[in-house]
Each structure stands twice: as C-alpha cells, then as structure tokens.
Amino acid sequence: MAADPVGAHSLVMPSPIGRLELLARDEHLVAIGFDAAPDGTPGTLRGASPVLVEARRQLVEYFAGRLRVFDLPLRPRGTDFQHRVWDLLATVPWGTTTTYGAIADRLGLPPGASRAVGAANGANPLPVVLPCHRVVGSDGTLTGYAGGLERKALLLRLENVATEADQGALF
The missing domain is CATH 1.10.10.10 (Winged helix-like DNA-binding domain superfamily/Winged helix DNA-binding domain)
Known part of the structure; x- marks a missing residue:
C-alpha cells in the first residue's frame, strides 16, 4: 500500500505484528496495511496529517496494553x-x-x-x-x-x- 499522491498521506510504523502502513485521506484513517514496504522508513510521514499522528499514538498505546477503545475518524472503503x-x-x-x-x-x-x-x-x-x-x-x-x-x-x-x-x- 503506497500513498496516493492526490489527497492521501501515509505513515509507516513498527509494531509487535510487523511494520504497519497507515493511510489517511481527507483527515480520515482509511487503511492499515501489514508488512509495509522496506522503502517506508518507520516514523516517516508522507504529507501532513494529524489523523496519522493520532492513529500512531493510539496504536502504540493499544500495543502497550493501555488503550482498549480507538477513537479515530474512520472512512474505510467498502460495500x-x-x-x-x-x-x-x-x-x-x-x-x-x-x-x-x-x-x-x-x-x-x-x-x-x-x-x-x-x-x-x-x-x-x-x-x-x-x-x-x-x-x-x-x-x-x-x-x-x-x-x-x-x-x-x-x-x-x-x-x-x-x-x-x-x-x-x-x-
């Protein structure tokens, strides 16, 4: 999963389940991909996106056992x-x-x-x-x-x- 150059931002982060790539569009989290590509350096934010910074913070808290409910603006694509x-x-x-x-x-x-x-x-x-x-x-x-x-x-x-x-x- 790579950032779409038009209106999308991505962030790669390490986690206990592997490298995750977070993708946001229009200030909504839209996807989380497993096994982020090696060219995505963990912590690299492609495009300014407060939602990605907050999603990373909440995921870090979840993996540390301190967060049980996510509070993020979501917009997954689907039927x-x-x-x-x-x-x-x-x-x-x-x-x-x-x-x-x-x-x-x-x-x-x-x-x-x-x-x-x-x-x-x-x-x-x-x-x-x-x-x-x-x-x-x-x-x-x-x-x-x-x-x-x-x-x-x-x-x-x-x-x-x-x-x-x-x-x-x-x-």
Whole structure:
C-alpha cells in the first residue's frame, strides 16, 4: 500500500505484528496495511496529517496494553454490506471474541451467512482498529485473518484472550 499522491498521506510504523502502513485521506484513517514496504522508513510521514499522528499514538498505546477503545475518524472503503459488518466489529469489546455466525445473526441474516460475514471481515481495510481479529470460528478456533493466524493469535494474547494454542500448552 503506497500513498496516493492526490489527497492521501501515509505513515509507516513498527509494531509487535510487523511494520504497519497507515493511510489517511481527507483527515480520515482509511487503511492499515501489514508488512509495509522496506522503502517506508518507520516514523516517516508522507504529507501532513494529524489523523496519522493520532492513529500512531493510539496504536502504540493499544500495543502497550493501555488503550482498549480507538477513537479515530474512520472512512474505510467498502460495500454497504461490508460496512454493516465492520460497524459490528467496532462493538466487539477488548478482550472478548465473537463468531462469524453471531455477527450474521446480529445482522438478521439467514443461516449459512457466516461465510459472507467472513468475506467482509477479510476485506476489512482497518485491522486492529476495527477488531476483525476478535472474530473466531463457531468452535472457538482461530480462522481466517488477512494478516495471518500468527498475528491474530498475538493480538488476542495481547488482549488476554486464550487461544486454542494457549489451551494446548496447558496440557
């Protein structure tokens, strides 16, 4: 993900889940990309953007365990259905999980719609801030995460949520 020269700004930051590239347009955070390109030096701000500085501050606080709720102006690009799913993601509290099926139920969707919810979850352009890592399979297993299951597990452990790998380590 690279900054769009027309009205977009980006910032690369280190994090416990790898280099993140934050992208803003019109004073809204629009995307967070994993595995930022090596040419993006951490801390380099391309274009003046107070929202990127604030997003970085809040992410640093989140990764340090001091922030549980993000308060940022967001404008992710997606379909109406994706936005409905993402709006529900924003309501999943820190340190808890939900399932794809539970989100489908909350949206009033028919049985079997959990796959559509999973696809919308996977298209989330604002991982961590819109906590798609808090969505697990119906049996509690970690499934699907655009950043990879290792990142998902790390984020859940950061929030003190035991994963099945953690459970296995107990026995």
